[in-house]
Amino acid sequence: MIARANTIVPFTGAGISTECGIPDFRSPGGIWTRNRPIQFDEFVASQSARDESWRRRFAMEDVFAAAKPGRGHRALASLHRAGKIPAVITQNIDNLHQASGFAPDCVIELHGNTTYARCIGCGQVYQLDWVKRRFDQDGAAPDCSACEEPVKTATISFGQAMPEDEMQRATELSQSCDLFIAIGSSLVVWPAAGFPMMAKNSGARLVIINREPTEQDDIADLVIRHDIGETLGPFVGN
Numbered sequence: 001m002i003a004r005a006n007t008i009v010p011f012t013g014a015g016i017s018t019e020c021g022i023p024d025f026r027s028p029g030g031i032w033t034r035n036r037p038i039q040f041d042e043f044v045a046s047q048s049a050r051d052e053s054w055r056r057r058f059a060m061e062d063v064f065a066a067a068k069p070g071r072g073h074r075a076l077a078s079l080h081r082a083g084k085i086p087a088v089i090t091q092n093i094d095n096l097h098q099a100s101g102f103a104p105d106c107v108i109e110l111h112g113n114t115t116y117a118r119c120i121g122c123g124q125v126y127q128l129d130w131v132k133r134r135f136d137q138d139g140a141a142p143d144c145s146a147c148e149e150p151v152k153t154a155t156i157s158f159g160q161a162m163p164e165d166e167m168q169r170a171t172e173l174s175q176s177c178d179l180f181i182a183i184g185s186s187l188v189v190w191p192a193a194g195f196p197m198m199a200k201n202s203g204a205r206l207v208i209i210n211r212e213p214t215e216q217d218d219i220a221d222l223v224i225r226h227d228i229g230e231t232l233g234p235f236v237g238n
């Protein structure tokens, strides 16, 4: 299917990064089996929710800082260089598609990016080092120096608006590809989980690669219930 396709759009979830040492959300030991998500309105309303959110982020810093692209990321980057993949749609926030060789423009981040921070008021970008220094100094999550609104990782939390440009580009890609491959996602979080179905309804073939069954296996043309690194490893080129 990969050989025959002209335009492949991969759609990735946390499962592509587990071999890089980053836990997923819903497998045993996953993030949401250990912590309850902090909703966006809680983050906005409560200093203690912001402190807790940043404590969780700092606790993961060594994991994110050490993570290198896995076989899945590298295989997709090879197919990108070969001209088969115009861009990757991802729910991941770990920056590993960029690290594997996709230009920033070619990574559609539906749920943002956790490797930097942003003011939720004016959008000012902050490096995590700055946040950490301020947190250590004041013992609390910092506010923006420009507008005094809270500073948050540049991710999309539950209850937060989806990024419009990314949703638009993901829609166009899903509607124009001839092969759509969902990789390492339980496909339960909407609206992101709507893209596989959108691609299928627009005439693409749909492949799902995931260790566990997903909610959309029944509409797929092919389901590969196997390890991602092993499945995509043969496509890692130079």
Ligand code: OAD
Binding pocket: 012, 013, 014, 015, 016, 018, 019, 024, 025, 026, 027, 030, 091, 092, 111, 156, 157, 158, 184, 185, 186, 187, 188, 189, 209, 210, 211, 212, 226, 227, 228, 229
């Ligand atoms: P999930 O944790 O829901 O699903 C990851 C899937 O990857 C699971 O079904 C695993 O079985 C599978 N998996 C893990 N490692 C694998 C491997 N090596 N090979 C094959 N399969 C593997 O993560 P997502 O679907 O990405 O959003 O979660 C979607 C969204 O929920 C996230 O973007 C995040 C989360 O809450 C927000 O927080 C807004």
Ligand code: ZN
Binding pocket: 119, 120, 121, 122, 123, 124, 144, 145, 146, 147, 148, 149
């Ligand atoms: Zn601001």
